[in-house]
Amino acid sequence: MISENEAKILGLLSSKKVLKASEISEYLGIPLSSVFSLANLLKEKGYVSIKEEENKLLELTDEGKLRLKNGLPEDVLISKLNGSSVKISEAKEILGKDFNIALSWAKRKNLVQISNDMIIPKYTSYTSPEFEYLRKVSLGEKIDTVITKELERRGLVREIRSKDMEISLIKDVDVRQSITFLTPELIASGDWKNYTLKEYNVAAFPPFIQLGKLHFFREFLERVKDAMVSLGFEEVRGNFVEMEFYNFDMLFQAQDHPAREIHDSFQVEGKGKLPKDELVKNVREVHEKWWRYEWNQDISKRLVLRSQTTAVTARQLTIRRGETKVFTIGKVFRPDAIDATHLIEFHQLDGLIIEKDFSFVDLLSILKEIFFRIGIKEVKFKPGYFPFTEPSVEIYGYINGLGWVEMAGSGLLRPEVTEPAGVNMPAGAWGLGLDRLAMLMMSVNDIRNLYSDDIEYLRERRIDLW
Numbered sequence: 001m002i003s004e005n006e007a008k009i010l011g012l013l014s015s016k017k018v019l020k021a022s023e024i025s026e027y028l029g030i031p032l033s034s035v036f037s038l039a040n041l042l043k044e045k046g047y048v049s050i051k052e053e054e055n056k057l058l059e060l061t062d063e064g065k066l067r068l069k070n071g072l073p074e075d076v077l078i079s080k081l082n083g084s085s086v087k088i089s090e091a092k093e094i095l096g097k098d099f100n101i102a103l104s105w106a107k108r109k110n111l112v113q114i115s116n117d118m119i120i121p122k123y124t125s126y127t128s129p130e131f132e133y134l135r136k137v138s139l140g141e142k143i144d145t146v147i148t149k150e151l152e153r154r155g156l157v158r159e160i161r162s163k164d165m166e167i168s169l170i171k172d173v174d175v176r177q178s179i180t181f182l183t184p185e186l187i188a189s190g191d192w193k194n195y196t197l198k199e200y201n202v203a204a205f206p207p208f209i210q211l212g213k214l215h216f217f218r219e220f221l222e223r224v225k226d227a228m229v230s231l232g233f234e235e236v237r238g239n240f241v242e243m244e245f246y247n248f249d250m251l252f253q254a255q256d257h258p259a260r261e262i263h264d265s266f267q268v269e270g271k272g273k274l275p276k277d278e279l280v281k282n283v284r285e286v287h288e289k290w291w292r293y294e295w296n297q298d299i300s301k302r303l304v305l306r307s308q309t310t311a312v313t314a315r316q317l318t319i320r321r322g323e324t325k326v327f328t329i330g331k332v333f334r335p336d337a338i339d340a341t342h343l344i345e346f347h348q349l350d351g352l353i354i355e356k357d358f359s360f361v362d363l364l365s366i367l368k369e370i371f372f373r374i375g376i377k378e379v380k381f382k383p384g385y386f387p388f389t390e391p392s393v394e395i396y397g398y399i400n401g402l403g404w405v406e407m408a409g410s411g412l413l414r415p416e417v418t419e420p421a422g423v424n425m426p427a428g429a430w431g432l433g434l435d436r437l438a439m440l441m442m443s444v445n446d447i448r449n450l451y452s453d454d455i456e457y458l459r460e461r462r463i464d465l466w
């Protein structure tokens with residue numbers, strides 16, 4: 001296959017047989033460096049042979065150009081003196097910065113004599129032979145090598161090396177340009193004869209285009225969200241900074257529960273404002289009745305970075321009346337030592353169903369469905385414990401290559417949780433950690449990679465989960 005420019009070069013060579021790359025570049029108006037690479041391609045294809053050449057060229061330096069324009073300093077000195085002798089100091093003024101070179105060359109060339117501080121010229125005007133050489137160099141004419149050396153030493157010219165090649169045609173070719181499309185016009189006019197048709201390369205890969213896409217973990221979260229929405233759940237949100245009242249008290253976690261210790265949740269300065277008395281009173285009552293201690297309002301006003309999105313569920317309980325299906329996805333925060341499997345902030349999905357006659361079996365079946373939709377086709381339940389649910393289960397999912405992995409917690413909310421909030425129907429709740437799930441499903445072995453901004457790493461990630 002011959003490209004358009006290769007064909008042009010072969011076209012030229014078919015009449016001339018041998019040409020220099022520089023000549024081809026000039027004829028065709030293709031940059032010399034391109035002619036070099038085209039010639040090499042043609043050589044590989046067996047059409048031409050190449051002889052590399054290196055040319056030495058002389059070129060005027062900036063000073064050389066200046067001297068060619070204004071004359072050599074020693075010549076200028078002679079013409080300025082115009083036959084009359086002057087004091088050295090005067091001559092210095094007349095010639096300015098060129099004076100020293102002018103005088104030293106004039107002396108060396110014996111154009112002047114110095115006596116008693118006077119410069120006595122021997123000519124009224126003089127043109128050094130170098131001037132003519134400078135002119136020749138400027139026109140690209142050759143000059144003697146000894147003279148070249150001298151001019152180089154004076155910094156008037158310099159040698160530059162330029163590469164060229166001699167390209168000879170060694171195989172006659174069909175230099176018709178090749179085209180990709182045969183048009184009705186080409187056929188009708190018979191012009192098609194002047195072209196060859198490019199073969200279609202079915203083995204060639206299409207150009208690879210890097211498209212923008214969502215960060216893979218973001219996309220994973222979006223898909224989980226889609227799965228929940230597809231099951232008829234409404235998305236709700238809460239804030240990162242939460243009152244302990246919602247993060248713990250409403251969830252029937254006693255005030256001395258270890259999760260409330262300073263090293264188990266991030267404390268935030270300040271105090272929250274408790275909701276209406278009725279709710280606070282009810283919560284106090286169940287705590288005091290069942291946990292048997294004196295419930296402290298001040299503790300429940302403390303602020304934390306929420307340690308579970310179940311806090312959002314707790315808030316929903318206080319505002320929902322009637323049947324409810326909601327979920328929330330968001331970050332939670334827990335102090336920890338950061339390593340490949342632990343971060344101090346991660347994502348949870350919490351869900352809540354309030355429904356008349358809702359049963360534990362209903363809950364298990366909806367959990368199964370949720371997991372199915374996010375790509376975990378097999379789940380198994382184990383009895384578990386959470387302060388806010390009874391019965392409670394731990395949910396295990398099966399992951400190829402890994403086996404059964406604990407993924408979530410769930411249960412029917414205790415009456416101690418629902419009743420103070422005024423919910424008089426059964427309610428199921430569950431919570432699951434999304435970071436670990438994403439890692440397992442996408443074979444990410446370091447949790448920190450879920451938040452990677454390494455573009456190469458991100459390009460390789462793909463989500464084909466469900």
Ligand SMILES: N[C@@H](Cc1ccccc1)C(=O)O
Nearest residue numbers: 308310386409410429430431
């Ligand atoms: N919030 C619990 C999970 C959970 C949520 C809702 C019901 C039961 C369990 C956790 O973080 O482990």
